[in-house]
Amino acid sequence: MTPNSNFNNKFNSKFGSKLFRSLRTQLLLWLLVPLVLFVGFNIWVTYNNAIAMATVVHDRMLLGSARIIAEQIRYEDDVLQVVIPPAALELFQSDSHDRVYYRVVAANGTLLAGQIDLPDPPRLPHNEESTYFNAIFRDDPVRIVAFSQPVFGVPAQSSVLIEVAQTQLSYKMLSDRMWEHTVQQQLAILVLVVLLLLLGLRHGLAPMMRLRDRVQRRKPGTLEALDAAPVPxxxxxxxxxxxxxxxxxxxxxxxxxxxxxxxxxxxxxxxxxxxxxxxxxxxxxxxxxxxxxxxxxxxxxxxxxxxxxQLLTLSNAETGVGHPLRQTDVNLIEVVQTVLEELATLAQAKHIDLGFESAAAAVMVHATPSMLEELVANLVDNALRYTPAGGRVTVAVTSTGHATVLRVEDNGPGIPEAEREQVFERFYRLHHERSDGSGLGLAIVREIALASKAEIALSGPTIEGGQRSGLIVAVTFPAVPGTADSAPEPLV
The missing domain is CATH 1.10.287 (Helix Hairpins)
Incomplete structure (x- = not known):
């Protein structure tokens, strides 16, 4: 294959693909395909009608010729006499130069006039009756009429059979002309309809083009809403x-x-x-x-x-929401134990009682392993940073047949109910905070939870010695099929 042919193939492929992506082209095709099918069906019906009409005209001419011949049959001097008038054959004069054959046969089979070898009809017609049939005569297809004419006054003679045959050149010419005339009309109508469709599509798609122009004329950075009033x-x-x-x-x-x-x-x-x-x-x-x-x-x-x-973790977590990272079944118990071991030093430095509660040895959740570890680490780290020295932080994992819940509870200052939704925003810090936190921990937790199709909820504070303190963070994961259920516990 030459370079030119490769270029042509690529050009045709790209051009064709672009063409068929056009809404105008697709609408035109959806309108034209049934119209073309209808025109094709109509042409086929017209062709059959043209043949039927040409057959009727041809048969009437044959019958008219046979009747003219029948009128000239006489019984004189005990003999049937037949005179073929010129008018009987002049009916078939045309530019097609068809050949005309005839035969007149008495009831006893005697040939009175014409060609003796003209084919017999498939059945003999009754008196004043005619029958039509096609045959091959002298290597040409012919159309034949057989007409039975009674002759009165003839002893032992009831009727005479007249046959007139004509080759089918004029018949075919007549049917073709009628069909071609109809086809030309149909094609002219189709072309006119296509032009009207193109004009209609151009007018109908004009509002879409104006909408496109309105969008393209907008300045970069413009985020104003489009007005839907002038739009269809x-x-x-x-x-x-x-x-x-x-x-x-x-x-x-x-x-x-x-x-x-x-x-x-x-x-x-x-x-x-x-x-x-x-x-x-x-x-x-x-x-x-x-x-x-x-x-x-x-x-x-x-x-x-x-x-x-934390900024990198937050960026990765946000990416996981729109484009989920590779997730698998992870043992939440092992993840929590690993995180608690890493943060045990921080808990000991602040003399915080860091505990873990779970009724099962393994609880599986569907998540990204590294992201799940970041979620648990941020929850526990936040609890340790905001819990005063001598306090306690408890991590619990419970699982039922419908969900798995990770709960982190502390007896720190807690979060006022009015601010519980705001703490999930980036860099949001409570006014009373004295911690060195960055305000990203819960924002990271929420993004990871969304990527894992989990739900997060805050509750508390609790009542201890007449003082309101503490916070409970509960993250609810969808249950993994096939995971053994542990005894359910109240979470909040």
Missing amino acids: TELVPLVHAINDYVQRLDDHMSAHGRFIANASHQLRTPLTLLNTQVHYGLRSSDAGTKDAALRAINNGVQHGIRLVN
Whole structure:
């Protein structure tokens, strides 16, 4: 195959694909296909009608010729005499130059006139009756009429059989002309309909083109809703869908902008402190002061590393909502135990009683393993950071036939009911907080829960010694088929 042919094939393929993606082309095809089928059926019916009409005309001419011959039969001097008048044959004069044959036979089979070898009719007609049939005569297809004419006054003679045959050139010419004339009319009508359809489609699709132009003329960054008033009824759902998408895009971009601004602020503050501590340590000549500055720098670096890691985790979790990461069945008990072992040092440093409750050795949930570990780690880390020294944090896992619930409970300051929905926003911090948290923990938990098709709920505080304190975070996962059920417990 030559390069030119490859280019032509690719061009034709792309052009054809683009053409058939056109709404105008598809609508035109859907309208033309049934119309073309109808025209084809009509042409077929017209062809049959043309043949039937030509047959009727041809048969009447044959019968007329036979009757003219029959009128000239005489019985004179005890002999049947037949005179073939010129008018009987002039009926068939045409440009097709058909050949005409005839035969007149007495009742006893005696040939009175014409060709003796003209084929006999399939059945003998009764008096004043005619019958028509097709035959091959002298290698030509012919149409034949057989007409029975009674002759009165003839002894032992009841009737005479007259046959007139004609080749079918004029018959075919007549039927073809009638059919071709009808086909030309049908094609002319089809072309006119196509032109009217193109004009109608152009006019009908004009509102869609105007809507396209309105969208294309909008300036970059414009997120105003489209006006559905000048749009046809069929396009109103499309306009509403575009407006809904624009609204969601506006919300996403606003949240994205807030996220960048908050992240910049969260990173700028520790970097500014680090810079101050570095200058302070460089200006000081005392070794103890330098060590204190280094320890402060180390704490600031650790805080920055944790913040960056949380930002990356949040980004991965958000990606998992729109495009789920590879998920599998994970043993939630093992994940919780691993997290508690890693955070045991932090709990001991704050003298916090960190406990775990579960009635089963293995409880399976469907999730991404790394994301599930981040979810548990953030919940427990938040509880440990906001629980005062000497407090307690309890993690519990329960499973029923319908759901698996991870519950993290602490006796810290809790979250007021009015702010429980806001704490899931990025960088949101309660006014009374004194923790070094970044405000990303619960935001990460919510995104991971959404990606795992789990639900998260906050409850509390509880009553202890007349004081209201504590928070319960419950994450409910869909049950994994085939997992053994443990005894259900009340969660809140």
